[in-house]
Amino acid sequence: MRLETKFVQAGNRRDATGAVSFPVHRATTYAHPALGQSKGFDYTRTQNPTRKVLEEAVAEFEGGVRGFAFSSGMAAVHAVCSLLAPGDRVVASDDLYGGTYRLFEQILRPLGIQCTYVNTSDLTAVSAVLPGARMLFVETPTNPTMKITDIAGCAKLAREHGAWLVVDNTFMTPYLQRPLELGADLVVHSATKYLGGHNDVLAGIVVARHEALAERIGFWQNSVGAVLSPDDAWLLLRGMKTLALRMERHEQNTRRIAEWLAGHPAVTRVYYPGLADHPGREVHERQATGYGGMISFEVRDEAMIEPVLASVRVITFAESLGGVESLLTYPARQTHFDIPREIREAAGVTDRLLRMSVGIEHPDDLIRDLDQALAAAEAVVSAGLRD
Numbered sequence: 001m002r003l004e005t006k007f008v009q010a011g012n013r014r015d016a017t018g019a020v021s022f023p024v025h026r027a028t029t030y031a032h033p034a035l036g037q038s039k040g041f042d043y044t045r046t047q048n049p050t051r052k053v054l055e056e057a058v059a060e061f062e063g064g065v066r067g068f069a070f071s072s073g074m075a076a077v078h079a080v081c082s083l084l085a086p087g088d089r090v091v092a093s094d095d096l097y098g099g100t101y102r103l104f105e106q107i108l109r110p111l112g113i114q115c116t117y118v119n120t121s122d123l124t125a126v127s128a129v130l131p132g133a134r135m136l137f138v139e140t141p142t143n144p145t146m147k148i149t150d151i152a153g154c155a156k157l158a159r160e161h162g163a164w165l166v167v168d169n170t171f172m173t174p175y176l177q178r179p180l181e182l183g184a185d186l187v188v189h190s191a192t193k194y195l196g197g198h199n200d201v202l203a204g205i206v207v208a209r210h211e212a213l214a215e216r217i218g219f220w221q222n223s224v225g226a227v228l229s230p231d232d233a234w235l236l237l238r239g240m241k242t243l244a245l246r247m248e249r250h251e252q253n254t255r256r257i258a259e260w261l262a263g264h265p266a267v268t269r270v271y272y273p274g275l276a277d278h279p280g281r282e283v284h285e286r287q288a289t290g291y292g293g294m295i296s297f298e299v300r301d302e303a304m305i306e307p308v309l310a311s312v313r314v315i316t317f318a319e320s321l322g323g324v325e326s327l328l329t330y331p332a333r334q335t336h337f338d339i340p341r342e343i344r345e346a347a348g349v350t351d352r353l354l355r356m357s358v359g360i361e362h363p364d365d366l367i368r369d370l371d372q373a374l375a376a377a378e379a380v381v382s383a384g385l386r387d
């Protein structure tokens with residue numbers, strides 16, 4: 001079966017009743033047929049039927065041996081970090097999601113786990129800092145400057161240095177990119193984003209390529225207990241049925257908006273791997289089947305940021321991404337606020353940068369909305385100059 005079919009069929013007829021939509025099993029505990037016997041479910045933290053169907057589905061979508069559903073993307077990232085011990089070192093992309101950076105710096109570093117940040121688009125730079133590291137953690141495209149990392153190249157380097165390669169595949173989803181097939185050991189997702197797709201469920205996913213790592217993640221999941229609830233597992237299963245359709249439309253809209261923004265006089269820079277001049281385009285096209293629905297752009301003047309955010313009408317000024325509704329985010333003050341200014345700016349996350357999660361609305365409405373917001377912002381800036 002092709003992925004589109006697998007997404008739609010997830011959970012269908014898996015229940016004894018033949019239900020097309022797999023039921024939500026809210027029971028926290030399950031009867032033992034006899035002493036020492038189990039029907040496969042004992043206690044819901046350890047295993048829950050709805051979560052199990054979801055975990056099997058995501059493992060299949062990503063091409064791994066087992067999947068694990070957590071209560072948030074951060075819980076999933078943290079579960080992956082449970083493979084590390086004091087004295088270990090991680091090498092990570094220098095343009096990471098701010099929450100992952102905060103976890104590395106404020107939770108792991110005090111525990112004696114160091115992190116080295118590097119531009120993972122540059123394999124020479126990666127190989128220079130990889131010796132001695134236990135894990136290589138990458139996002140591609142990065143959030144928010146859309147830098148592209150060669151997954152297969154990183155997998156090869158990680159193997160040579162005895163490190164695990166972890167890929168945060170939130171931006172691409174398994175519909176567009178399957179890192180495990182390119183040699184990664186683990187994939188993580190903030191399933192709150194495209195997998196859920198409707199801005200209504202907080203969830204995280206880990207998928208492991210090997211049984212040995214799956215064992216350890218599974219042990220952590222049950223021992224720490226940050227599992228996804230049955231209701232949220234169901235929402236995620238439901239959301240994923242339309243993943244392929246949504247991703248196609250996100251991308252169509254984003255391509256149009258990227259080209260439109262690139263020609264706008266108030267916009268000085270557009271980051272989108274689908275644009276002809278994107279520096280990582282060639283690598284991205286080798287490892288992914290599409291460019292996704294995330295775009296970042298720099299406006300001419302920082303003073304335009306506030307009026308743009310205040311003027312959008314269809315687009316919502318909000319954090320997060322990957323839902324059907326378009327969102328506009330200001331990374332410097334929101335998602336990347338915890339990253340020190342010098343590090344953030346060196347990675348391209350300037351005070352003039354806006355990130356847009358392009359939804360599946362009609363693209364004409366989105367362009368019209370951006371157009372009036374940029375015009376309103378330009379009017380504010382030129383009035384300020386006149387004063």
Ligand SMILES: Cc1ncc(COP(=O)(O)O)c(C=O)c1O
Pocket residue numbers: 072073074075077097099100139143168170171189190191192202203204320
């Ligand atoms: C790329 C990426 N990874 C991880 C996370 C964390 O996920 P969550 O917010 O579901 O905990 C996010 C959240 O924005 C993200 O964008």
